[in-house]
Amino acid sequence: MKGKEEAVGAELQGYDQSDHLLSGYKMGKLVQLRLSHRVVMAAMTRCRALDGIPNQAMVQYYSQRATNGGLLISEGTFISPTAHGYPHCPGIYLEEQVEAWKRVTDAVHAKGAYMFCQLWHVGRASHHVYQPGGGPPISSTNKAIPTRWKILLPDGSFSDYSSPRALATSEIPQIIEHYRQAAINSIRAGFDGVEIHGAYGYLIDQFLKDGINDRADEYGGSLENRCRFLMQILDAVIKAIGIERIGVKISPTLYHQEAHDSDQLALGLAVVERLNKLQEEQGLKLCYLQVQAGTFTRGITEKEAELLRKLRKAYQGTFMISGGFNKELGDKAISEGDADLIAYARLFLSNPDLVRRFEINAPLNEYDSAAFYSHDPVVGYTDYPFLNESTQP
Numbered sequence: 001m002k003g004k005e006e007a008v009g010a011e012l013q014g015y016d017q018s019d020h021l022l023s024g025y026k027m028g029k030l031v032q033l034r035l036s037h038r039v040v041m042a043a044m045t046r047c048r049a050l051d052g053i054p055n056q057a058m059v060q061y062y063s064q065r066a067t068n069g070g071l072l073i074s075e076g077t078f079i080s081p082t083a084h085g086y087p088h089c090p091g092i093y094l095e096e097q098v099e100a101w102k103r104v105t106d107a108v109h110a111k112g113a114y115m116f117c118q119l120w121h122v123g124r125a126s127h128h129v130y131q132p133g134g135g136p137p138i139s140s141t142n143k144a145i146p147t148r149w150k151i152l153l154p155d156g157s158f159s160d161y162s163s164p165r166a167l168a169t170s171e172i173p174q175i176i177e178h179y180r181q182a183a184i185n186s187i188r189a190g191f192d193g194v195e196i197h198g199a200y201g202y203l204i205d206q207f208l209k210d211g212i213n214d215r216a217d218e219y220g221g222s223l224e225n226r227c228r229f230l231m232q233i234l235d236a237v238i239k240a241i242g243i244e245r246i247g248v249k250i251s252p253t254l255y256h257q258e259a260h261d262s263d264q265l266a267l268g269l270a271v272v273e274r275l276n277k278l279q280e281e282q283g284l285k286l287c288y289l290q291v292q293a294g295t296f297t298r299g300i301t302e303k304e305a306e307l308l309r310k311l312r313k314a315y316q317g318t319f320m321i322s323g324g325f326n327k328e329l330g331d332k333a334i335s336e337g338d339a340d341l342i343a344y345a346r347l348f349l350s351n352p353d354l355v356r357r358f359e360i361n362a363p364l365n366e367y368d369s370a371a372f373y374s375h376d377p378v379v380g381y382t383d384y385p386f387l388n389e390s391t392q393p
């Protein structure tokens with residue numbers, strides 16, 4: 001029998017020794033999500049929202065991957081005109097975008113699934129062609145992403161990233177306001193919640209990591225200062241839509257777009273400590289914390305796995321992990337208590353019925369990486385086959 005303290009922890013996180021990838025999971029007190037399995041669809045940039053407006057192809061794409069009691073996280077969704085850095089990605093700052101997203105969320109809800117909108121600002125990971133008036137991208141720094149990294153332009157060519165402009169201290173509240181309004185718009189658009197994208201070397205990560213952040217104001221230097229931007233965003237978004245409708249994604253170990261930190265564990269624990277304190281003050285928990293490890297092309301190393309375990313042990317709430325998991329590794333992580341939820345990206349992309357395939361141990365479709373960022377509304381998007389094509393929605 002579990003001791004009292006252990007039992008309380010299990011109740012808080014919805015975890016017990018019999019949990020596995022396809023077992024149910026409950027989270028939330030005032031805003032309850034009752035998941036029928038732990039297989040979460042991760043956010044994936046797909047570049048199918050022509051001119052930034054969600055369309056019918058996106059309705060079909062997300063609906064195909066929705067399951068009763070499943071959780072889907074939208075592709076990164078721009079919070080403002082300065083947030084852009086990829087062609088044909090959706091936004092959530094115009095009324096036309098809000099109305100268009102409603103068709104997507106309605107289709108997902110009709111399948112009995114939940115959907116969160118990932119709120120995205122790329123920061124310096126942009127080019128002047130994406131910026132209002134052709135100006136420089138904004139960031140925590142004036143340092144550009146090194147030329148060994150390339151950006152996809154609207155005409156399909158690749159180029160160096162543009163040199164960014166460090167935000168003045170006085171400008172930061174306006175960026176926080178963009179996150180707040182985007183969260184409100186997301187709920188209006190029918191999303192069940194939002195995920196604050198603080199990973200992959202994008203804007204929030206540019207403040208978090210000391211390999212990028214070279215500021216001398218209250219947003220730079222110490223861990224306390226580097227976490228300030230994220231925590232102020234969370235404070236504003238919580239006041240707007242409530243803490244239980246918010247997930248947070250970080251990637252302290254992920255080296256992407258020259259995003260690195262001199263002490264990855266310390267950074268991860270600093271974020272966790274502040275999230276725990278925030279939850280204690282609110283008397284409610286965030287919907288989840290998602291930690292991305294590994295890279296886009298390999299799984300998680302043992303060193304990264306050990307860091308994840310330390311963050312899992314420290315975080316007082318639902319813990320989601322992502323980074324190259326298959327069914328076996330996802331099952332193992334949950335059954336051993338290393339995570340509550342597993343987010344799948346490429347496997348979900350190429351297998352719209354991924355959950356069903358996991359249930360019956362069916363073979364998986366291979367993904368077509370050449371079509372990842374195509375603008376085609378069908379090829380490499382909605383044409384991946386189901387196990388039984390007659391079951392397609």
